[in-house]
Structure formats: C-alpha cells, structure tokens
Amino acid sequence: MSRPITIFDTTLRDGEQSPGCSMNLAEKLEMAQALADLRVDVIEAGFPIASPGDFESVKSIAETVKGVQVCGLARCNDKDIDRAGEAVRGAEHPRIHVFLATSAIHREFKLRMDKAEIVRRAVEGVKRARNLCDNIEFSPEDAARTELDFLCEVVEAAINAGATTVNIPDTVGYATPTHMFNHIKTLVDRVPNIDKAVISMHCHDDLGMAVANSLAGIEAGAGQIECTINGIGERAGNCSLEEIVMALRTRNDYYQADTRIDTTRLVPTSRLLSSITGMEVQRNKAIVGRNAFAHESGIHQDGMLKEPTTYEIMRPEDVGFTKTDLVLGKHSGRAALSDRLKALGYPVEGDKLDIVFEAFKRLADKKKEVYDSDLIALVDKRPPSERDWSLVSYDVKTHTDEPASATVTLRRGPKEKGEETTETFFGGDGPLDALFRAVEKVAGIQLEVTDYRVNSVSKGKDAQGEANIEAISDGRLYRGRGVSTDTVEASTKAFVAAVNSAQAGGGPPANIRRNAV
Numbered sequence: 001m002s003r004p005i006t007i008f009d010t011t012l013r014d015g016e017q018s019p020g021c022s023m024n025l026a027e028k029l030e031m032a033q034a035l036a037d038l039r040v041d042v043i044e045a046g047f048p049i050a051s052p053g054d055f056e057s058v059k060s061i062a063e064t065v066k067g068v069q070v071c072g073l074a075r076c077n078d079k080d081i082d083r084a085g086e087a088v089r090g091a092e093h094p095r096i097h098v099f100l101a102t103s104a105i106h107r108e109f110k111l112r113m114d115k116a117e118i119v120r121r122a123v124e125g126v127k128r129a130r131n132l133c134d135n136i137e138f139s140p141e142d143a144a145r146t147e148l149d150f151l152c153e154v155v156e157a158a159i160n161a162g163a164t165t166v167n168i169p170d171t172v173g174y175a176t177p178t179h180m181f182n183h184i185k186t187l188v189d190r191v192p193n194i195d196k197a198v199i200s201m202h203c204h205d206d207l208g209m210a211v212a213n214s215l216a217g218i219e220a221g222a223g224q225i226e227c228t229i230n231g232i233g234e235r236a237g238n239c240s241l242e243e244i245v246m247a248l249r250t251r252n253d254y255y256q257a258d259t260r261i262d263t264t265r266l267v268p269t270s271r272l273l274s275s276i277t278g279m280e281v282q283r284n285k286a287i288v289g290r291n292a293f294a295h296e297s298g299i300h301q302d303g304m305l306k307e308p309t310t311y312e313i314m315r316p317e318d319v320g321f322t323k324t325d326l327v328l329g330k331h332s333g334r335a336a337l338s339d340r341l342k343a344l345g346y347p348v349e350g351d352k353l354d355i356v357f358e359a360f361k362r363l364a365d366k367k368k369e370v371y372d373s374d375l376i377a378l379v380d381k382r383p384p385s386e387r388d389w390s391l392v393s394y395d396v397k398t399h400t401d402e403p404a405s406a407t408v409t410l411r412r413g414p415k416e417k418g419e420e421t422t423e424t425f426f427g428g429d430g431p432l433d434a435l436f437r438a439v440e441k442v443a444g445i446q447l448e449v450t451d452y453r454v455n456s457v458s459k460g461k462d463a464q465g466e467a468n469i470e471a472i473s474d475g476r477l478y479r480g481r482g483v484s485t486d487t488v489e490a491s492t493k494a495f496v497a498a499v500n501s502a503q504a505g506g507g508p509p510a511n512i513r514r515n516a517v
C-alpha cells in the first residue's frame with residue numbers, strides 16, 4: 001500500500017524568484033493549467049502583496065484553473081494575509097500560506113523579534129488567515145537552522161491556531177538528509193498535536209541535496225513536498241518536481257509512498273517552462289535532460305539491446321519522452337502531424353494546428369527530416385500579441401575589414417493586421433550587431449546583450465539552430481529565444497523576442513546576482 005504524498009508546486013512563486021524566470025500573466029496561466037494537467041495537488045500561484053501583477057496572476061489562476069488547490073503566500077501581517085485571502089477567494093480549493101522566520105539569525109538580524117514575539121505573531125497570523133479560509137499552511141522560515149525546542153513550540157502553537165499544514169523549510173539549503181530526518185522525526189515525536197496537520201518539506205538546493213533532504217523528510221513522516229519544475233527557484237533552486245516524483249515512483253519498494261502525478265506529462269511540462277522562461281535544463285539533468293536516457297558507450301548499448309532494464313531504471317516513455325525520434329517529412333499531412341504532436345504531449349487542434357502545420361511544411365521544405373525536437377520547437381512558439389514585433393525579413397551585408405550593414409522589416413501585431421516597418425543600420429561590428437541595431441531602430445529601444453548562445457535543436461547539417469539571448473534594458477533583465485534552420489535568422493528572432501519582453505516590462509533587476517560579471 002502506498003502512502004499518498006501531496007505535491008505542492010511552487011514554480012510560479014519560489015520558482016519565479018529565480019533570476020531571469022519572471023513570467024507575465026498569460027504565461028503564468030498557461031503554466032498553471034499545465035501544472036493542473038500534470039495533476040499536482042497544490043499550485044502556489046504567487047505572493048499577492050508583492051505587486052498588483054502578482055495579485056492579478058494569483059486571482060486569475062484561482063478563478064480559472066480547476067481541480068487543484070490554489071495557494072497565495074503571505075508574511076505574518078494583516079495586509080499580506082488579507083490580500084492573499086482576497087486573491088485566492090475565487091478558487092475551487094483555496095489555501096493561504098503564512099510564513100515567519102524562526103531561526104536565531106533571522107530573529108536577531110532580519111525580523112528583530114524575540115522568541116515570544118515570533119510565537120505571538122505566528123499565532124495571530126494563522127488565526128487571521130483561518131478566518132478567511134479553512135486550508136492554512138504555516139512555514140517557520142529557516143526551520144532547518146532553528147533550535148529544535150523552539151521549532152516544536154512554534155509548530156505546536158501554529159497547529160493550535162488552525163494551521164492544517166506545517167511546512168518545514170530548509171530556506172538556505174544548509175541541511176543534509178540525516179539533519180532533515182532528525183528535524184522531522186523530532187516534530188513527529190515531540191509535538192503533541194502534530195497529527196492534526198500535514199508535515200511538509202521545502203528544501204533548497206544550495207548544496208545539491210534538496211531532493212535527498214525531501215526524501216529524508218518523507219521517511220520521517222512528512223506528507224507533502226514543495227517543489228518546482230526543473231528545480232528552479234531562489235539561488236540554486238528548489239527540490240525538483242520531476243526528480244522527487246520519479247524517485248518515489250521508481251523506489252516505491254522502499255518509500256511505499258506515491259503521488260498523483262501523470263508522469264508522462266513531465267517532459268512536456270519541463271519544456272513548456274523552458275520555452276516560457278528561456279532557461280534550458282542542462283543536458284544531463286535527471287529525468288528531463290536530453291541525455292537522461294541516452295546511452296553512449298558500447299557495453300551499455302549492448303546491454304540495452306539485449307534487455308533495457310540492464311541500464312535503465314525508468315522507461316523514457318513513462319516520463320514523456322517518445323521512443324522514436326525520426327518522424328515526419330514534407331509529404332506528411334495534418335493527421336500524422338497532429339497524431340505525432342499528441343504522442344509528444346502537445347495536443348494541438350483547430351486554428352493552432354493550421355498555424356503549426358504551415359510552419360511544419362515550411363520547415364520540411366528546408367530540412368530533409370523533421371525530428372520530434374523540431375516539432376516541439378514549432379509548437380513552443382507563441383502567436384504574437386497585439387503589441388509584439390515579429391521578424392518579416394532581413395538582409396545583411398558583411399565583408400572582411402568592412403563594417404556590416406543590415407536592413408530588417410518587422411511587423412507589429414498578428415500576421416493579418418499588423419503594420420510593417422523597415423530600418424537599415426550601417427556600421428555594425430559584425431552581421432548580428434548590425435541586425436540587432438536595425439531591430440532596435442524599428443522598435444525604438446536599446447538593449448545591452450549580456451548572454452548569447454546558439455544550440456542545435458536536432459541532428460544533421462540541416463539541423464535547426466536555437467538562439468537564446470539575455471539582455472538588459474532599464475536595469476532589468478529580459479530573455480528571448482528564436483529557432484530557425486538559419487542561425488542568423490534564429491538569433492535575430494531571439495533578439496526580437498527579448499525586445500518584446502523588454503517593451504512589456506517587469507523583468508527582474510539585473511544586478512541581483514552576487515556572482516554577476
């Protein structure tokens with residue numbers, strides 16, 4: 001018999017605290033629906049007091065995404081709690097998450113409160129939230145560095161005040177598995193009312209142990225895991241959802257605990273997040289990385305051919321990878337395309353299928369073989385909004401020892417009704433510099449490019465190139481991504497996407513990385 005573990009996804013709150021991972025309202029709604037389709041139990045949709053935009057996103061997700069609990073975060077003060085309550089009120093299953101740090105370092109230097117005041121504020125906060133909603137989570141922030149006696153006292157008081165979940169964060173990723181096991185076991189053994197609440201884990205990955213620490217918590221009796229897609233989150237990130245879910249599923253023999261997650265949605269959801277944020281996962285990332293199921297060496301390949309379980313502890317199709325990679329060509333029709341996309345976890349129908357089909361045919365004219373990864377790159381493209389620029393055409397001239405020049409035509413708005421503008425720039429350091437500057441002239445904005453990468457999406461000389469750009473505008477960080485068989489075009493599209501994000505505004509401050517160069 002498996003014990004059910006609640007999956008509390010915080011991609012849209014703690015995950016969004018990753019530098020460069022800010023999302024706009026439409027992106028958050030798309031992501032929230034994908035999380036509901038993945039069958040997470042709780043979506044922490046944001047921190048409503050943080051900004052009007054955060055409030056609106058939590059409220060819209062609460063009102064539109066069904067079949068899942070929707071949670072808003074609040075500090076232990078009246079304004080935060082009331083705002084969170086208002087934001088989640090429209091949800092089918094609302095939850096308010098109240099937090100207050102309890103460790104000596106945070107008490108003394110950050111909050112400047114003594115132990116008695118912490119307990120008083122925690123109790124008042126939970127009671128106030130409980131008046132707004134029945135489902136209340138309380139987090140003693142930095143619990144992993146909190147004295148155990150005091151942690152037991154706060155947890156007991158929070159449960160008496162009405163907390164239904166007590167979340168034990170390792171806020172700075174300091175714990176080890178034994179440390180976390182002892183923390184949770186102590187709460188289970190010493191807090192008299194602990195059975196009135198679910199114990200939750202919230203582990204950060206600063207020492208690379210977030211998943212291991214969360215599993216240790218489950219062994220000691222925790223019933224909820226807080227995690228994020230691709231493990232994104234503050235600093236080194238949070239416990240990765242795909243890793244913890246597959247660890248519980250694969251090692252059910254040991255943990256005898258499982259989640260409701262539809263694991264075949266893991267890879268599509270991971271890719272959706274990457275396409276929204278522009279933040280790719282590394283190739284060797286467990287579960288969702290491109291190499292996670294790739295076998296390179298002869299002895300392994302021999303074993304795999306004889307019996308896959310010799311070298312595979314999970315089946316790629318169980319996490320959403322498809323078995324075959326080579327798929328369609330220029331003679332394929334809509335039915336085959338839509339069937340293949342569905343198998344890849346992207347059910348595309350109606351007008352959207354027409355748009356993807358048109359793009360597929362254009363690609364198939366340029367490429368002999370269209371791989372799954374090419375198809376995913378096509379569906380990941382979002383149609384432009386009324387205010388977005390898109391690349392119509394470009395012309396670039398470059399010669400040895402001569403400055404480059406470029407002419408670009410961009411359209412603002414959707415294909416049928418958008419207006420086109422053309423500008424030329426002479427004197428670029430190279431072809432991309434000239435193109436980017438011509439784009440800036442059309443859009444009337446200047447960006448400083450701080451990171452630029454091109455990777456190949458699939459195989460072969462005619463592979464599509466995927467360009468990713470990170471750029472600063474007005475002290476804020478924006479990203480853009482572009483895909484094409486022509487890497488110059490991919491780069492220009494990525495720059496145009498970064499311009500669109502910058503013109504929408506709201507990027508994170510560019511100077512928040514302590515290791516920024």
Ligand SMILES: CC(=O)SCCNC(=O)CCNC(=O)[C@H](O)C(C)(C)COP(=O)(O)OP(=O)(O)OC[C@H]1O[C@@H](n2cnc3c(N)ncnc32)[C@H](O)[C@@H]1OP(=O)(O)O
Pocket residue numbers: 014017047049050051074075076077099100101110111141171234
């Ligand atoms: C561990 C975590 O991940 S916690 C969540 C972190 N996420 C974020 O901070 C993202 C969103 N944050 C924000 O937009 C802003 O920080 C806001 C809007 C919440 C607050 O902004 P400001 O009012 O300007 O405060 P600022 O951020 O400078 O400082 C935080 C204040 O909250 C207090 N505080 C911190 N945590 C708590 C808490 N749990 N309960 C009560 N007060 C708290 C701090 O002591 C500080 O108070 P002080 O100004 O009296 O010293």
Ligand SMILES: CC(C)C(=O)C(=O)O
Pocket residue numbers: 014099139141142167169170171172202204
């Ligand atoms: C708000 C809390 C749960 C948090 O994110 C942390 O402590 O890391």
Ligand SMILES: [Mg+2]
Pocket residue numbers: 014169171202204234
């Ligand atoms: Mg956190």
